[in-house]
Amino acid sequence: MPLWPRALRAQPPFPDQPVKMIVPFAPGGPADIIARIIGQAMGAKLGQPVVVDSRSGAGGAVGVEAGARSRPDGLTTVLASTGALVVLPHLMPRMAYDAQKDLAPIIQVLSVPQILVVRKGRGVTSVAEVVALAKRQPGKLTFGSAGNGSSLHLAGELFKLKAGIEITHVPYRGAAPAVTDLLGGTIDMILADVPVVLPHIRGGELLALGVTAEQRAPILPDVPTMAEAGVPGVISETWYALFAPASTPKDRIAKLHDAAAAALQDDAVRRSLAEQGGQIVGGTPQQLADFMVSESRKWGELVQLANVTLN
Template identity: 75%
Template sequence: MQTRRQTLGLLTAAGLAPAFPAGAQPRFPDQPVRMIVPFAAGGPADIIARVLGNAMGSRLGQPVVVDSRSGAGGMVGVEAAARSRPDGLTAVLASTGAVVVLPQLMPRMAYDVGKDLAPVIHVLSVPQILVVSPKLGVRSVAELVALARRQPGKLSYGSAGNGSSLHLAGELFRIRTGIDIVHVPYRGAAPAVTDLLGGTIDMLLADVPVVIPHIRAGALPALAVTAEERLAALPDLPTMEQAGARGVISDTWYALFVPAGTPPDRVAVLHAAAAAALGEGEVRRSLSDQGGTVHGGPPEALAALVRAETAKWGEVIRAANIRID
């Protein structure tokens, strides 16, 4: 069970212990921590949460229980967290869409990220890979852009739905390259990949784990990754910048939040446990297997990320006139 000494040790490891007066060591409840995942069980977010939760639990001295609350692009689970008691026993592994994208698209939201959630730690970011239909006959971003310019309005790109991170990534690519391509929304990335393989659509920007098996099998030509650096899993694949599409940096990131009003000492304990977990080699390897980059950093860094991403994607939403019907 969690003891005062264990709790203080976690805080000391995170550089947070000096914030508490001598003799006033923070206490953390000896109860399971609930980590809400706002997506279906078995998906990438669920895998990330279980890897992180297991490692955090061993440091907290109590289990971290994953609670799947899927629906509405992640908003159902985030709302459940925002409405939970702010006692440090509930957290949510939220992603880009429900934190920075959907709040700018929905006319009414059940929660206000800035008022109802408190940042804990940035966990992982997963970039997208630009893949094209084998029938298209292009093998580079330059060839794709040239083809699109010769045939304005003729080429199509798929996404996981209107307003999804893949939709915004596609719009960012369209805007930065100045091409005219048509958006085709699907109910998830899987059916979009199926139609891409069949040649129904021409291109797709999809998260790494979704398309990497098809790339390795030679079924889908990969043109570039929307990251600042090349992927270790695909070292020959250029970044968008290297391929000539400047400013096309996009990823789906995952981060841990708690309800606003959670006592700072309990946020600190959760942060310290998560930070220690993310520094563990086996945890980093397991998360990297999801095709992303492991992060970390203090809550303030996550808050800054939310502000920067809100501004970035808000600009894309306005420029592309994206709306949810």
């Protein structure tokens, strides 16, 4: 019996071992929660577990670099978000990776808008009142963020630009301490991802004024969009997408995409992701690639207009 050439021998099924999903943020945060929700469902589709690997640091850049530098065999993915993909490249002169060249898009998972909130009893109850107060007292009002160059910082800068106001940025080491100071009255407002402030909104401690999306957030249907509240053009969302290292074989990208797409159609997954306050996206790898180009252009222009720096 002739021996078949090595190339024609039966190849082992993919994946034949667990798939790693790198999350560029600390455990317990929104990215970690989203990764575990989608990872569990993907594992059921792939026939192998999807293991979450937290690699936090430098606003997500550490984890994204780890994903980009991983072996391109389809067994390592990275769930990255807006900042490390399309904002930091405009703020850091020497990035260790090029998100559009070193990563292979798989699928966009979720898009979570920010929401403008103030402490209840602050004396303002609408976006229009915030704008009016800021115009009467230029530079006096403050807004907190998760740090210089974070998506929350950029959302605040976009709000300033579109509303024609001057409010002072106060950066923190993460969204949680910013919310703590907002509750304590140290700062006046914050544009935060919905899940970060939702418990305080529901608890009556914070007042939600406007959502930075084209449509209202289903989880907060009574809160107007920023456009409905009188400031159009404030569209800012923290989006999460799944990638593999560049050069990962296309058939393996396709299998990972199909597993993720199927997971996003699962009723239990959809309910769990809805609790994160965002909109499930989906789509093809090419749609994600095109979206990254447009997002990079948008935030790059804002960084220049607002003179945003990491200092």
